[in-house]
Amino acid sequence: MKACVINFLGSNCVIETKDSLLKAGFSVDIINQNETNLADYSLIVLPGGFSYGDYVSCGRIAKFSPVIGAIKEKIKQKNSIILGICNGFQILCEANILYGALLENENQKFISKDVDLIFKDKTFKLPIAHHQGRYYIDDINKIKDYELIKYKNNPNGSYYDIAGLYDKKNKVLGLMPHPERNYITPFKEEGGKIIFDFIKEELR
Amino acid sequence: MKIFVYKIITKLKEEIKNPQGEVVENIVKRLSVSSNLKVNTGKFYEIKISDESRIEADKKIEKISKEILINPLIETFEIINVEEL
Numbered sequence: 001m002k003a004c005v006i007n008f009l010g011s012n013c014v015i016e017t018k019d020s021l022l023k024a025g026f027s028v029d030i031i032n033q034n035e036t037n038l039a040d041y042s043l044i045v046l047p048g049g050f051s052y053g054d055y056v057s058c059g060r061i062a063k064f065s066p067v068i069g070a071i072k073e074k075i076k077q078k079n080s081i082i083l084g085i086c087n088g089f090q091i092l093c094e095a096n097i098l099y100g101a102l103l104e105n106e107n108q109k110f111i112s113k114d115v116d117l118i119f120k121d122k123t124f125k126l127p128i129a130h131h132q133g134r135y136y137i138d139d140i141n142k143i144k145d146y147e148l149i150k151y152k153n154n155p156n157g158s159y160y161d162i163a164g165l166y167d168k169k170n171k172v173l174g175l176m177p178h179p180e181r182n183y184i185t186p187f188k189e190e191g192g193k194i195i196f197d198f199i200k201e202e203l204r
Numbered sequence: 205m206k207i208f209v210y211k212i213i214t215k216l217k218e219e220i221k222n223p224q225g226e227v228v229e230n231i232v233k234r235l236s237v238s239s240n241l242k243v244n245t246g247k248f249y250e251i252k253i254s255d256e257s258r259i260e261a262d263k264k265i266e267k268i269s270k271e272i273l274i275n276p277l278i279e280t281f282e283i284i285n286v287e288e289l
Binding site for chain 2: 103138
């Protein structure tokens with residue numbers, strides 16, 4: 001299976017994301033924000049980082065990239081998964097590909113630590129590293145068909161303890177924690193493996 | 205062509221918890237300046253734009269504000285001043 005990692009101007013988690021996808025068994029291309037041909041890819045990853053310097057707001061400027069239009073078209077074909085990690089999740093929300101928004105953390109601090117997560121009755125650890133990760137939603141009914149990844153001990157004030165979302169219908173997964181960092185770290189791969197195994201299962 | 209200067213503020217919707225505002229409130233209370241206040245925070249933009257008319261410039265500023273300066277789910281914008289140079 002073929003995956004791509006989109007290297008937006010200011011993305012800085014491209015290499016470890018690529019390495020984790022290779023470990024998960026994908027062949028991987030790194031593309032940039034101007035790419036509009038996504039036909040080859042069954043997994044499209046928007047990695048972490050600081051696209052466009054987080055100017056105006058995290059993910060706000062990246063949503064105008066040509067690749068975002070191509071992703072919206074690709075979703076309609078229902079033959080791929082879109083994965084947004086951290087800044088990638090922020091971009092997906094800003095582009096209205098996933099519902100909701102990411103606000104500054106309630107404690108106003110950049111939080112970098114391992115957190116306990118709950119997803120599909122499994123509990124596991126993944127690292128977070130963000131300043132704007134407080135998930136906000138005005139009406140929980142709008143995501144009633146999504147599968148949720150939840151914090152066990154909410155670190156940033158996210159509404160309903162939400163750390164990530166999977167829109168099963170459109171096959172779009174966004175999460176603030178970093179499965180790729182965990183997956184390529186020796187002896188710490190469990191949480192990352194759960195996320196990448198889930199993606200591979202959904203692609204079957 | 206006319207040149208207009210727009211001053212625009214954006215801020216979080218009032219129903220959304222704003223920790224920066226709360227920090228200012230707490231300091232004001234601690235310094236005994238006032239105990240009865242509500243603080244919201246936001247951003248300020250000044251945009252200079254050339255156009256045929258004020259009506260056309262207004263339309264463009266509205267589009268810029270709605271699509272780039274704010275996320276309508278969480279923020280609002282207000283044009284607080286317009287000047288023609």
